[in-house]
Amino acid sequence: MKPLLKNHSKSESNMNTGKKISKAFNEDCMIGMARFPDKFFDLAIVDPPYGIKEHGGKCRTGFAIQKNGSKRLVRDPGYSKKNWDNCSPLPEYFHELFRVSKEQIIWGENHFPSFGKGRIVWDKVNHGGDQCACEIAFYSGNERIDLVRYMWRGMMQGESITKGMRKQGNVQLNEKRIHPTQKPIALYRWLLNKYGIGCNKILDTHMGSQSSRIAAYHLGFSYWGWEIDKDYFQAGCKRFKEETAQLCAFALNAFPLAHNQ
Secondary structure (H helix, E strand, C coil), X not given: CCCCCCCCCCCCCCCCCCCCCEEEEXXXXXXXXXXXXXXXXXXXXXXXXXXXXXXXCCCCCEEEECCCCCEEEECCCCXXXXXXXXXXXXXXXXXXXXXXXXXXEEECHHHCCCCCCCEEEEECCCCCXXXXXXXXXXXXXXXXXXXXXXXXXXXXXXXXXXXXXXXXXXXXXXXXXCCCCCCCHHHHHHHHHHHCCCCCEEEXXXXXXXXXXXXXXHHCCEEEEECCCHHHHHHHHHHHHHHHHHXXXXXXXXXXXXXXX
């Protein structure tokens, strides 16, 4: 799909001054993207609504089958119904996304018109569950099919991105779930490490839980993200502050400030 031939020469073309940026907006992303010039962002990593009504309000408490054949009760987190996933974005959204970004990773590729041949398959190690076993993204940078495995089902989460088939043994280390279609920070770190080489400015039009923002901050990318829902936005910002505060505390402990004698 070709971008609209619009030239946005004003507004935020001089925003990046070399200092890493992490900006979040509680706003419609279409309004936000309109402020940016063509190809401002190096890489867009987006997870827009698929139109499959996965917006909360469903009780998914049930038993998950373990590797040894035993069953474990997985309780539904009780997300309230929001109705944001009733339909997928209009073509204008994708036109604008391609206009403002040089490369794109678009989750939910199987729910949208085909944009090209590049694919990323995320195996959620969720075989036998009531949710999809994998998710597919379009990637504009090549025509390969890449695969990443990382367990993601309720309290059953991968130990790390390199040991994604192995369940995290300490549930206290699991990521807190605040959004019904939340993706893990580890997945976004993998995406940025693999596809963000040579990139600086990252865009996410549907932040949700702000996992993408947290990963970009950890890895030193400049980042702009949008979330239209006020509740998700506030919960995501709280999560971002908690995660980055932990990182700052670690840095201070590892490299304590020198004191004048």
